[in-house]
Amino acid sequence: MQVQVFSLERLREFVESQRCSWCGGRLKMKYYDHPNGVETEVGKVWVYGECQKCGYQWALWKLLRRKSRSVT
Numbered sequence: 001m002q003v004q005v006f007s008l009e010r011l012r013e014f015v016e017s018q019r020c021s022w023c024g025g026r027l028k029m030k031y032y033d034h035p036n037g038v039e040t041e042v043g044k045v046w047v048y049g050e051c052q053k054c055g056y057q058w059a060l061w062k063l064l065r066r067k068s069r070s071v072t
């Protein structure tokens with residue numbers, strides 16, 4: 001199985017281009033070490049976007065799922 005390594009810079013671009021579904025606020029990408037996170041150049045991390053308005057934390061997979069749903 002091939003492991004996909006994500007670039008933190010790319011992840012930041014993606015996350016911070018998204019808006020909060022609840023209030024429309026801007027998201028700021030944050031991450032911390034997590035064994036079930038995504039593989040990046042600094043190891044496995046849990047990536048999420050924190051809404052700057054309401055404080056809701058959007059997990060990366062939620063943002064990705066939301067994106068793929070809006071495409072189809």
Ligand SMILES: [Zn+2]
Pocket residue numbers: 020021022023024025051052053054055056
């Ligand atoms: Zn919000």
